[in-house]
Amino acid sequence: MRSRQYGPDLTPPWKKQQPAPEVAADADLVVEEVTTGFCGAVVRCEKTAQGPVVTLEDRFGKHRVFPMEPRGFLLEGRVVTLVRPSSAPAPQGPARTASGSIAVPGARARVARAGRIYVEGRHDAELVERVWGDDLRIEGVVVEYLEGVDDLPAIVRSFAPGPDARLGVLVDHLVPGSKESRIAAEVTGEHVLVVGHPYVDVWEAVKPSSVGIAEWPRVPRGQDWKTGVCEALGWRPVNTGAAWQRILSGVRSYKDLEPELLGRVEELIDFVTAAPDPR
Secondary structure, eight states: OOOOOOOSOOOOGGGSOOOOOEEEOOTTOEEEETTTOOEEEEEEEEEETTEEEEEEEOTTSOEEEEEOOTTOEEETTEEEEEEOOOSSOOOOOOOBOTTSOBOOTTOOOOOOOSOEEEEESHHHHHHHHHHHHHHHHHHTOEEEEESOGGGHHHHHHHHOOBTTBOEEEEETTOOTTSHHHHHHHHHOBTTEEEEEOSSSSGGGGBOHHHHTOSSOOOOOTTSOHHHHHHHHHTOSSOOHHHHHHHHHTTOOSGGGBOHHHHHHHHHHHHHHHTSOOOO
């Protein structure tokens, strides 16, 4: 009887792991190591006797070294294999701002337009400044913050928007049937645009991976949301101001924000800058 020849690997095809995409471990690339959950930016890559290793720095400045094993890291939630960057310098494209726009070296801030963008809360204003600040200064758009959406009708009346002075407003938790949606409908007009994201607070608009957490906790109805988040994540003592600085430090560019916020801010900037500038 003729013997049947088998290859060395008897694993069924459907059980074999597919190779992960290879990603160059360029400086400042933010990844998460799969076994430890350590999240940080690439500081350097080195060749050792045991193989290539990468050094990551987390948001607190702590460094850890990991072997660059296949399927060893997560990039924006996707399993990847880190590889050493090419020794040849990559072609340099135009410099970009944190929002992804082409940077204008040496550009001076423009005199402020009559139009404005209002955002609901100081944290929202700081986040918009972190990502879109360079763009807004070039366009001459000033961002101010609301103490609360209840003040919006009075602010709109006082502002007196017009063709050359448009008003854009970013509101938290703008969902159908909410108090925010009713107020937005009351003030929206030809020269006023109110948009919003679906999150209870702008903290949630920052991607969890950028903060070094798996997901944003669910906070029971009736409990202060920020306090509930700090308690659920074990951020003690509970200090929402310090917690926000911790979150904001993880935002390096638009890539650290959820699309639901990105699109709304870009929409407001387009709306305000579309008004004729009388200067």
